[in-house]
Structure formats: structure tokens, C-alpha cells
Amino acid sequence: MKKLLYTGFTGMVVLALGCAKVLDLEPTDKLQASQIFSDPQGVKIYMANLYSQLPIEDFAYFRQGFNQNGGDPNNGGFSAAMQTDEAVHTEFGDFIGDNDFQWWDQGYKLNRDVNLLVDAIPLLDIRDEERAALIGESSFIKAYTYYALAKRYGGIPLIKNTQQYNGDAEALKVPRSTEQETWDYVLQLCDEAIANLGESNGRRASKWIALALKSRAALHAASVAKFGSRAPMSGDAVSAKLVTLDPSLANGYYQQCISAAEAIINSGKFSLFRPNPANAAEAAENYRMIFQDPNGAMSTEAMFLKGYTLPGNNLGHNYDIWYQPAQVANGWPHPGRMNPSLDLADVYERYDNPGQDAPIATTVDGNVNDYNGYSQSKNYIRYDHPYDIFNGKDARLWGTTILPGTNWKQTPIIIQAGYVKPNGEAVIRIKDQVTIDGKTYYTYGAESTSQYSGFDTYGGNNTRTGFSFRKFMNQSNPIVPGWNQSTNDFIEFRYAEVLLNYAEAVVESGSGNTTLAEQVLNSIRHRAAHSTEVSLTSENVQRERRVELAFENKRFWDLIRRREFHTAFNNRFMHAILPLQDLRALPETKYIFVRVNVPNSNPKTFEPKSYYRYIPGIGTNGLVQNPQY
Amino acid sequence: MNKIIIGIAALCLTLASCEKDNYDGPDSGLTGRFIDAESGQLVEQDIIRGTQIEIIEHGYDPVTPQYLIVKTDGTYENSMLFSNTYTVKPVRGNFINVEAQEVQITGRTTLDFTVTPYIRITNASITRSGDKVRATFNIEQNVINNVKKIGLYAHQDARVGEPMRQVAAEQQLNAVADPAHQYSLEIDVPSNSSVLKSGRAYYFRIGALIDVGEAKLNYAPAVKVDL
Numbered sequence: 001m002k003k004l005l006y007t008g009f010t011g012m013v014v015l016a017l018g019c020a021k022v023l024d025l026e027p028t029d030k031l032q033a034s035q036i037f038s039d040p041q042g043v044k045i046y047m048a049n050l051y052s053q054l055p056i057e058d059f060a061y062f063r064q065g066f067n068q069n070g071g072d073p074n075n076g077g078f079s080a081a082m083q084t085d086e087a088v089h090t091e092f093g094d095f096i097g098d099n100d101f102q103w104w105d106q107g108y109k110l111n112r113d114v115n116l117l118v119d120a121i122p123l124l125d126i127r128d129e130e131r132a133a134l135i136g137e138s139s140f141i142k143a144y145t146y147y148a149l150a151k152r153y154g155g156i157p158l159i160k161n162t163q164q165y166n167g168d169a170e171a172l173k174v175p176r177s178t179e180q181e182t183w184d185y186v187l188q189l190c191d192e193a194i195a196n197l198g199e200s201n202g203r204r205a206s207k208w209i210a211l212a213l214k215s216r217a218a219l220h221a222a223s224v225a226k227f228g229s230r231a232p233m234s235g236d237a238v239s240a241k242l243v244t245l246d247p248s249l250a251n252g253y254y255q256q257c258i259s260a261a262e263a264i265i266n267s268g269k270f271s272l273f274r275p276n277p278a279n280a281a282e283a284a285e286n287y288r289m290i291f292q293d294p295n296g297a298m299s300t301e302a303m304f305l306k307g308y309t310l311p312g313n314n315l316g317h318n319y320d321i322w323y324q325p326a327q328v329a330n331g332w333p334h335p336g337r338m339n340p341s342l343d344l345a346d347v348y349e350r351y352d353n354p355g356q357d358a359p360i361a362t363t364v365d366g367n368v369n370d371y372n373g374y375s376q377s378k379n380y381i382r383y384d385h386p387y388d389i390f391n392g393k394d395a396r397l398w399g400t401t402i403l404p405g406t407n408w409k410q411t412p413i414i415i416q417a418g419y420v421k422p423n424g425e426a427v428i429r430i431k432d433q434v435t436i437d438g439k440t441y442y443t444y445g446a447e448s449t450s451q452y453s454g455f456d457t458y459g460g461n462n463t464r465t466g467f468s469f470r471k472f473m474n475q476s477n478p479i480v481p482g483w484n485q486s487t488n489d490f491i492e493f494r495y496a497e498v499l500l501n502y503a504e505a506v507v508e509s510g511s512g513n514t515t516l517a518e519q520v521l522n523s524i525r526h527r528a529a530h531s532t533e534v535s536l537t538s539e540n541v542q543r544e545r546r547v548e549l550a551f552e553n554k555r556f557w558d559l560i561r562r563r564e565f566h567t568a569f570n571n572r573f574m575h576a577i578l579p580l581q582d583l584r585a586l587p588e589t590k591y592i593f594v595r596v597n598v599p600n601s602n603p604k605t606f607e608p609k610s611y612y613r614y615i616p617g618i619g620t621n622g623l624v625q626n627p628q629y
Numbered sequence: 630m631n632k633i634i635i636g637i638a639a640l641c642l643t644l645a646s647c648e649k650d651n652y653d654g655p656d657s658g659l660t661g662r663f664i665d666a667e668s669g670q671l672v673e674q675d676i677i678r679g680t681q682i683e684i685i686e687h688g689y690d691p692v693t694p695q696y697l698i699v700k701t702d703g704t705y706e707n708s709m710l711f712s713n714t715y716t717v718k719p720v721r722g723n724f725i726n727v728e729a730q731e732v733q734i735t736g737r738t739t740l741d742f743t744v745t746p747y748i749r750i751t752n753a754s755i756t757r758s759g760d761k762v763r764a765t766f767n768i769e770q771n772v773i774n775n776v777k778k779i780g781l782y783a784h785q786d787a788r789v790g791e792p793m794r795q796v797a798a799e800q801q802l803n804a805v806a807d808p809a810h811q812y813s814l815e816i817d818v819p820s821n822s823s824v825l826k827s828g829r830a831y832y833f834r835i836g837a838l839i840d841v842g843e844a845k846l847n848y849a850p851a852v853k854v855d856l
Contacts, residue, residue, distance in 0.1 A: 232842025234721070372823040571794060597823075605792060607678070608843075618691055625693070628721075 037120035043134065046117060050141050051204070053110045055103060055148035056306045057553035058490035059317035059472070063100035069484050070314040077322030077337035084555040087340045087469075088574050088598050091460040095569070095604040098629070101556075104616050107149045108159065114142045115162040129198075136196030140205040140213065143189035147217045150186055151557060152613040154243035154626065155179040176623055178241040180249060183221040187256055190214035199269075208269060209304045212493040214260040215501040221245065222253030223561035226508060230563035231608045235627035242624055243612050254509035261502035262513070265520065270495040273297040275527045280351070283395035283529035291472045294491045304493035308486065316484035324479055325402055325413050325453035325468040326461040332481035336453060336461040338469035340401045340551075342575040342595065345467060348394035348547050354525075355534035357543065360389060360577065362593040371575060371597050374426045380592035386416065386579045389593055395529045396547050402468035404454065404579045409475055415454030415466055416445030417578035417594075422586065428578060429455050429599060436586060445581070455578070455599075464599050466577040471551050496524050496548055503541045524548055560611055569606040573597040658708035659684070659717070659732070661740040663699065663724070665749070671703030672724060672746050673848035675790040680722035680845055687714040687731075696720075701788045701851070710734055723747055723845040725772065745771050746847050747839035752811070753849035755781075755833045762854055764835050765813045768806040775840040776806045781814040782834050783825065787853070789832045791846050795824045803840070818856055830855045 026032070036042035052067070060069040061080060068075060081087045083096050118138050121131060149156050157174035158181070165172065177185070193210035200206050225245035237243045264270065273290050277283035294302040308316055323338035342360070346368070350358040359368035364379040383389050386405035390397060402408050404415035418428035419441055427434075432443045446452045449459075456462045474488055499520040506517035518536040521544060525534065528548075534540045545558065559565040578594040609628035618625050663672040663680070674680050682697040682705060699705040717740065718729035724744035732740055749769040756763055764781045778801045782794035791797070798814045806812075814835070818825050825831060834851040838844065 229842075234843055370820070372821065571792065571797075605678070618693070622691060628696075 033116065033120070037117070037124060040124065040126055040130070043117070043120075043124065046113075047134075047137065047204075050110065050113055050117070053106070053113070054141065054144055054306075055107070055110075056490070056492045058306050058492065059308070059319045059486070061553060063097070065101070065103060065106065067314065069317050073318055073483050077318065077334070079322075079338065080553050080556050081338070081551050084559060085341060085343045085568060085572075085574065086550055086555050087338055087344070088465060088601065090337050090339055090462065090464055093600075093602050096606065096610050098610075098614055101152065102613055102616065103148055103152060104613075107145055110145050111142065111159055112162065114138050114145065115159065118142075119162050132196045133198060133201065136193045136198075136207075136210070137201075137205050139189045139196065140193035140210050143186055143193055143210070143213060143217070146182065146186045146189065147213065147220075150179070150182045150217075151220055151560070153615055154237070154612050155182045155241070157623070158182065158185050160185075173622055176237075176240075176242045179224070179243050179245055180241065183217070183245070183253070186217050187214060187221075190217065190260075203305060203307065205304070208264055208267065209493055211260045211264050212303055212498050215257045215264070215498055215505075216493075218253045218257035218260065219501050219505055220557065220561045222250050222257060222505065222508070224563075225253060226250035227561070227563040231566055231611060233608065233611070233627045237624050237626050240624060243626060251509050251511065254505040255511065257501055257505040258509070258512040261498050261505065262516075264495075264498050265502065265516070270303060270498075271300045272495060272523060272527045273301040275523065277395075277527065277529050280395040280398070280529040283527065284398035287396050287399035287528065288470060288475075290494075291491070292474060292476070292488060294489045297491075301495045302491045303495060303498075304491070305489040306492055307489045311480065311482075311485040311487060313484055315487075317486045318484060319472050320474050320479050320486040321481065321483075323469040324473055325408060325415075325463070326449070326459075327411055327413055327451065327453045328409050328479060329450075329461070330479040330481055332479050333459065334461065335479070336463055336468060338551075339463040339465040339576075339598075340467040340469060341465055341598070342467075342577045344546070344550060345390075345393075345397055345401065345577070347543055348397040349530070349543070350392045351394070351530065351532075352392060354530060354532040355540055358393060360393075360593070360595070362389070362577070362595055368595065371573070371595055373596050374420070374428060374578075374580070374594045376424045376426075380582070380594070382582055382585060382590040382592055384590065386414075386591050388591075389577075394547060396550070398470075400469075400471040400547075400550050402453075402470045404466060408468075408470070408473075409478075413468060414445040414452040415463060415468065415579060416443070416452065417455040417466070417580055418443045419581040419583050420592065422583050424584065426580060428580065428594075429457075431456065434583070436583065441581060441583060457600075464576060464601075465574075466579060466593075469551075491552075494552075497552075497554070499524060500541065500545050500548065503536065504538075504545070507536050507538050507541050563611065565606040565611070566608045569604050571603045571605055573603050574601060655709040655711045656736075657710045657712045657734045658706065658737050659697070659710060659715075659734055659740055660706035660708070660737060661704070661742065663703040663705075663719075663722075663742050663744055666743045666745050668749065672744060673850060674699045674701055674703050674723065675792055675845060675848075676701050676788045677790075678792040678845070679790070680724075681720055683718050683720045684710075685716040686711070687716070701790065701848075708737070712736075719744075721843045721845065723839075723847045747772055747774075747841065747844060748776065748806075748837045748847040750835055750837060750847060750849040753835050755835070755852040755854065757854050757856070760818045762816045762818065762833055762856075763813060764815070764833065765811055766835050766849060767808060767811060768837055769808050770806050770839065772839060772841070773805070775804055776802045777838045777840040778802055779812055779814065779835070779837045780846075781816055782836060783816060783831050785829065785831050787832050787851055789834045789851050790848065791836050791838070795831075796821045806837075825856055827856045 060067050062068045062075050078092050082089045121134050155176045155178045158177050197207040228244050274286040290297050321332045326336045329335035346359040387403045402413050420426045444452045444456050454462050503517045503521045506512040522533045576598045582590045582592045612626040614629035680699050683694045685694045697707045712735045717732045724746045751767045753766040780799040783796040784794050798816045832851040835849045836846040838846045
């Protein structure tokens with residue numbers, strides 16, 4: 001009895017003790033939402049975090065996703081450009097995989113983070129214009145988020161307000177909206193941002209940036225509507241209109257692109273950086289300068305920058321170590337990964353033949369479709385320097401790529417694939433040397449691996465296309481051989497892109513101001529030292545876009561939205577140009593060139609299903625999957 | 630001594646949880662052919678990016694469809710399926726749409742599809758003369774759409790086709806084909822010398838694509854040619 005009493009009593013004491021709120025502790029290492037949002041300073045910090053999550057396809061954007069410059073940034077330097085016709089990697093032959101460029105969880109996480117802020121805005125003790133700015137900025141970030149989601153997945157669940165969990169997980173599941181509703185929501189958010197944002201907001205979003213985003217998003221939607229029939233799709237997602245847009249919607253979206261871009265153009269706030277070069281060489285250098293340090297173009301062409309401030313994790317990037325040519329590696333073991341393709345180089349116009357692609361002819365007969373390799377029977381054109389074959393090509397080719405024999409950091413970059421011996425036999429892509437009249441010649445143009453940058457497979461450090469990479473590269477400083485050491489900023493919105501958006505929307509829709517469209521198209525060409533104007537045609541606009549925006553991670557989405565990927569990549573080999581020294585010409589120094597398929601490469605084919613990414617986790621989220629996944 | 634007893638007890642406990650709880654593996658399969666309703670011949674296919682058979686297993690929701698590929702000769706087989714009822718439908722093919730059907734798959738189930746190919750390639754002949762490989766054929770189309778393109782494809786593998794080729798000679802037609810017209814295509818061997826090496830044998834195959842969304846090419850059987 002006594003024992004029972006004791007037990008009962010002890011039990012009651014223990015239970016009673018459990019009722020004290022000793023366990024309900026506020027964590028001391030975390031801030032509560034109310035604490036952050038009650039303080040405008042806290043809101044600023046929160047905003048900085050939202051900006052860092054923006055889906056900006058910059059120097060840290062790779063197939064694995066955004067911000068690949070923290071933790072382990074070693075992805076081989078396989079950039080998005082290498083999954084288009086702009087470039088190949090020195091080693092990787094991969095093409096677009098199902099898991100590439102996914103942004104589902106992160107997209108909805110950013111959306112939730114913005115929604116939490118939107119909930120707090122009415123409660124903040126701030127001035128009205130500050131409140132409007134915050135509303136505008138949240139709408140901008142949300143628009144950006146849904147734009148990035150829509151171009152990947154088509155129609156998606158629109159989570160317009162913060163979801164509350166009330167113990168019923170099913171209630172949180174939101175079905176997909178149609179692709180049309182999704183794009184309309186993106187544009188509606190852009191309009192909210194435009195209405196609330198001010199003219200200038202330092203490096204943060206302003207009215208103009210929101211307009212630029214709108215022009216980009218509307219152009220994407222318009223193109224999907226107009227060109228969807230180039231790649232018809234079927235399946236549940238198509239029947240429910242969760243993906244694809246009706247062609248009748250195209251002109252409406254083009255119109256929205258036109259009015260957004262026109263507002264920016266008519267504002268007079270922006271202009272092209274150094275629009276009147278004296279000659280092509282100056283134009284090439286001006287063009288390069290925009291990207292080496294965009295801050296120099298901040299008040300003119302660079303509208304919105306993503307900053308890289310400090311070397312180190314998440315604050316610096318790796319473009320310089322991956323992509324500068326091998327000769328300037330400065331001890332870094334893996335340079336030279338970016339190999340711009342001959343296919344891209346062919347697209348740049350010649351000054352003496354404006355308005356036309358200018359494939360680089362290497363033989364007297366001018367056959368540019370022969371990729372069978374060197375043959376003694378072919379009559380090759382001989383040049384004095386390894387870069388002479390590119391003379392007369394658009395300055396932007398010189399500003400975007402390092403051409404064989406051109407200088408980089410006061411060093412002539414040697415890109416040579418081999419030589420033709422005096423007897424006419426060629427030695428190509430084999431390490432070899434030959435001594436003639438006391439002088440030794442090397443296949444790769446120099447003796448040791450540190451003295452050349454082309455074609456030797458050593459370390460995967462040498463270009464296999466004949467081109468190395470110049471755009472975005474820092475010429476001023478030696479490479480720091482370590483991770484995340486580059487700190488030049490990335491231009492996310494550039495005035496030239498807005499002009500090209502405008503020109504494209506006008507020419508594709510047949511509405512808008514064609515005179516203005518033609519004028520802005522030619523102003524970009526004029527900045528690249530072209531003096532002859534071209535007419536406003538779809539072909540001219542697309543060519544201009546490819547060369548002007550090369551490597552800015554636009555090409556991938558251009559091929560997607562215009563439904564050109566599956567025809568551009570149907571069993572396609574990428575191409576290279578082999579510079580060879582022709583020793584038959586001795587004692588003169590002469591070079592010849594051979595057009596070939598990129599050595600050690602396989603043909604690439606785009607699967608039409610890849611026009612949309614697959615939606616992860618349909619087993620739990622219950623969404624309709626995209627076609628063919 | 631105690632330690633040993635505890636050890637044995639622990640071992641017994643561990644092993645006691647080792648009851649075999651694996652599911653049985655897939656023990657059924659589906660096999661069959663695509664047969665031309667008119668000629669009774671097999672309908673030639675592509676091994677990659679070709680016609681697929683969508684099968685949806687019943688009893689699960691949501692369920693991810695599975696896709697079976699079809700061999701170049703127009704037969705297919707998947708011998709690793711679970712016994713169950715499935716909804717089966719060939720999709721994105723080179724023949725007029727066929728309806729979905731419910732199929733009880735147990736053991737080695739056979740399911741043939743009788744289809745009308747978009748295009749029939751008849752009187753096909755592939756011959757080599759000197760440096761050229763020349764194909765001649767007629768086109769018979771069973772729908773009113775245009776024929777988008779015709780092609781002659783070469784590969785060292787017998788499963789050659791438009792998506793799997795080293796050399797192609799294609800002609801964009803974008804017109805309704807004339808059944809009486811003899812079409813011809815030619816591949817020049819020396820101008821493809823980096824791929825088509827003389828002294829080796831290659832497979833050549835004639836294909837034609839109808840202008841229907843997501844349609845696949847129709848083919849004549851591949852022919853081996855010594856170069």
C-alpha cells in the first residue's frame with residue numbers, strides 16, 4: 001500500500017515537473033521571422049539573401065544548377081555553352097541529360113521565401129515609398145522565379161501566397177496551371193514590379209530591370225507559341241495544356257515584349273558602351289572590356305549586374321581557371337576547357353559581305369562542307385600568320401575567342417594541330433618534331449606542354465577546336481591557381497539584349513516600329529565596326545543575337561524557345577579548324593587550315609522531350625509529368 | 630562465459646530480424662510484332678528514338694508509364710515485367726494511331742499489333758557502282774499528309790536508321806508523293822572518306838518521313854554493301 005502511494009506520488013511529481021515550460025526555449029542561434037521583419041535593416045539582409053537565390057545564369061551556373069561556386073565547385077568546367085553549338089569541352093562529350101538544369105525545389109524555396117516577405121510588408125513600420133519599393137522588389141524576384149520555372153517546366157503550380165500547414169498535407173498540394181496561365185502570371189508579376197519600383201535603386205532591381213525581364217519573358221512565351229508546331233508533342237500534359245501554347249497567343253506576347261523594350265529604349269537612360277569605334281581592332285577591345293569589368297559600362301549598357309566581390313566560396317567564380325588558355329595557367333593544372341566551335345566562328349559576318357554567315361574557307365575551291373581531313377590532293381590557301389584566315393571577320397569573333405597566334409597577356413597563344421612535311425605528308429595531333437636546315441619544327445608549334453595551348457590531349461588543357469576563350473576572361477591579372485578566385489561581375493541584363501529582344505519581337509510579329517527595330521539592330525552592328533546596314537529579317541536578327549550574346553547563356557534558351565534544338569542537333573558533329581604549318585613553303589613561314597569534325601567527338605542529338613525538364617517527385621506531389629518522362 | 634552467452638543472444642536477435650522479405654522479381658514478359666495490315670510484312674523501325682510501346686500498370690496511382698522499345702525489324706520483347714493488368718498503347722510511331730488496350734500479362738504474353746504504316750517503301754534497291762551507292766524506290770503513302778523527307782542512311786552497324794547513321798543523303802520533299810515516281814538517292818563514297826572506309830562493309834537503309842507530329846520514319850530493310 002505504502003509502496004503504491006509512493007509510486008503514485010513520485011509519478012505525479014514527475015508529471016507535474018513536465019508541465020513547467022523548461023523545454024519551450026527560444027533558440028539563441030536563430031532569429032525569429034518577427035524579429036527580422038520588424039526591423040527594416042533585417043528586411044535588407046533578408047532581401048540580400050533573396051537576390052543571392054535569383055536564378056541568374058552566370059559564371060556559377062552549370063548543368064548542376066545555380067551558384068556552383070561553394071562546397072565542391074569541381075564540375076570539370078562543363079558549362080551550359082557546351083550543350084549548345086557555341087563550344088565543346090576539351091574532354092567531355094556529354095549532351096543534355098534529363099537531370100541537367102533542374103531548378104524545382106530551389107525555385108519553390110525561393111518562392112516561399114518571397115511570399116514570407118510579402119506577408120510581412122504590410123506590417124512593417126516604414127515610409128510608403130519604401131513599402132512600394134519592397135512590394136515592387138518582391139514582385140520582381142517572384143516574376144524572375146516563375147520565369148525560370150516556366151521556361152524549364154511549362155505550366156506549374158502557382159503558389160501565390162504563403163501556404164500554412166494545418167496538419168493536412170493533401171491541402172498543400174496545388175495542381176499545375178496551364179503554360180498560358182503561368183506565363184501570364186509571370187508577366188502580371190512583372191507589371192506589378194514595374195508599377196511599384198523606382199527609376200533607380202543602386203544595384204538592385206529598378207523599374208527598368210523589371211521591364212527588361214518582361215521583354216525577355218514575353219519573348220520566350222511568344223516564341224513557344226509561334227514555333228511550337230516545329231516540335232509537336234503529345235501526352236497528358238499536352239492535352240491538359242500544361243505544356244505548349246496555342247499559336248494564336250504569339251502576337252499578344254510579342255506585343256508585350258515590344259512595349260516593354262520600347263519603354264526602355266524611349267527612356268533614353270541606357271546606351272551601348274562605346275558605340276562608335278574607329279576600327280575593328282578597337283571594337284574588339286571595347287567589346288571585351290564590357291565583360292572583363294562591367295562596372296565600366298554601368299551607367300550605359302550594363303543594366304543589372306550580379307556582383308562577385310571577394311575571392312572565396314560563394315563570392316568568387318571559376319571562369320578564369322577553367323577557361324584561360326594553357327600557356328597562362330600559372331600553375332593551375334586544369335585550364336583551357338572552353339573550346340569555341342568552328343560552327344560559331346562561321347556565323348560571324350565578314351565586313352565585306354554584310355548580312356551573311358561567313359563560313360571560313362580553307363581551300364582554293366572554297367568547299368566549306370568537307371570535313372574529311374587533310375589530303376595532299378586538296379589545294380589549301382596559305383597564310384603568313386595563324387590568325388590571317390580570320391582577317392575581315394566581325395570584331396566580336398576577335399573579342400570573344402582567342403584566335404591562333406593572337407596575344408593574350410602579352411603572350412602569343414600558340415594553337416597548332418600539326419605540320420605538313422616538305423614531302424607533303426601531314427603529321428596531325430601527334431607529338432612530333434622535324435629538323436630542317438638546322439631548325440626544329442614541332443607539331444604543336446612549340447616544344448613543351450607549357451608553351452602551347454592547342455590540340456595536344458595532355459591533361460585536357462588544350463583546345464581541340466582551334467579556338468580558345470577571351471570573353472569574360474581577366475586579362476589584367478595572372479591566374480590565381482585555386483577555387484573561386486575570380487571576381488569580375490556578370491551582366492544579367494544588358495541593353496544590347498533588350499534591343500535584340502525588340503528587333504526579334506518586331507520582325508517575328510510583323511507589328512511595331514520596323515524603322516526603330518532596324519535602327520537598333522544596326523546600332524549593335526555599328527558598335528562592332530560594321531559600316532554597312534542590314535535589313536530587318538529574322539535571319540539577321542538571329543545571327544546578331546548569336547554573335548552579340550555568345551556565351552552569355554542565352555543560346556540554350558534561344559534554341560529551346562524557337563524549337564530549333566532538335567533540328568540543329570540531329571546526329572550533329574561539332575566542327576574544328578586545324579591550323580597546320582606548311583613546311584613545303586620553307587624558308588617562308590606559311591600556315592594552312594583544315595576543317596574537321598572535332599577530334600575524339602561523337603555526334604549529338606537533341607531529344608524533343610528535352611524542350612521541357614521533367615518534374616521531380618510526382619510520386620508524392622501528384623503532378624502530371626511532362627511528356628515522355 | 631557470460632560474454633559468450635550475451636554474444637550468442639545478440640547474434641540470435643540479429644539473425645531473427647533477417648527474415649526474407651524480398652518481393653518476387655518480375656516473372657512475366659510481353660513480346661510481339663508490328664505487322665503491316667495490307668502486306669502482312671513486319672513494319673521496320675528505329676532502334677533509338679523510334680516507336681515506343683507505353684505500358685501502364687494497373688493498381689497504382691500515380692503511376693509512371695514504362696516504355697518498351699522496338700527492334701529495327703519491327704519485333705519487340707520485354708521479358709522482365711510483373712504479372713498484372715496493363716494498359717498498352719504504341720505511341721509516337723510510324724503508323725496510323727492504334728487504340729490503347731488492356732492486356733493481362735502473365736508468363737510470356739504475345740501481343741501483335743496490326744497497323745497501317747504511314748509510308749510503304751516498295752521496289753527498294755540499293756546498289757554500288759564505282760564510287761557511288763545508289764538507292765531507288767517507290768513511295769506509297771497511306772495518309773494524305775505530305776512526305777517531309779526521304780533519306781538514304783549508312784552505318785557500319787546493321788541497326789542503321791536516321792537517328793543512327795554515319796552518313797546520310799537526304800532530300801526534303803514536303804509534298805505528297807507520287808506512287809508511280811521512282812525516287813533515287815545517292816551517297817558519294819570518296820567525299821565521305823573519313824567515315825566510309827573502302828574495304829569495309831556498311832549497311833544502307835532507305836527511309837521516308839511523313840509530315841505528322843512526332844511521327845517516326847518508315848524504312849525498307851537495311852542492305853549490306855561492301856565498299
